[in-house]
Amino acid sequence: LFVMNFAGDIDDFTLPLMAWLWHNQPCLLLNPDKNRDIKFTTLINNDDTADILFEMPLRERVKVSLDEDGIPRAEHLPEPRPRIPSADGDWSTVFDDATWEAA
Helix, strand or coil, rough: CCCCCCEECCCHHHHHHHHHHHHHHHHHHHHHHHHCCCEEEECCCCCEEEEEEECEEEEEEEEHHHHCCCCEEECCCCCCCCCCHHHCCCCHHCCCCCCCCCC
């Protein structure tokens, strides 16, 4: 993912990206070996902008079947949700809009 002349706060870019990864490629965030595959490079253009490059191995599950006319059709399948007890832990608090108030 390459963004040229980005002038915003880096959080404005990375938080939506992390939320997308949580919902579409959760193994990249949950598996320590796989999250090392997320690469980040930046080039500062000037005091206001930077070029940003995120590299990550993405996969998509696609089921291909033949319709009644024998034409191949692709169905894009959702990613399986993690089967770990902590799946509703800290990451879901960040990305599933769980808010709270301090006492």
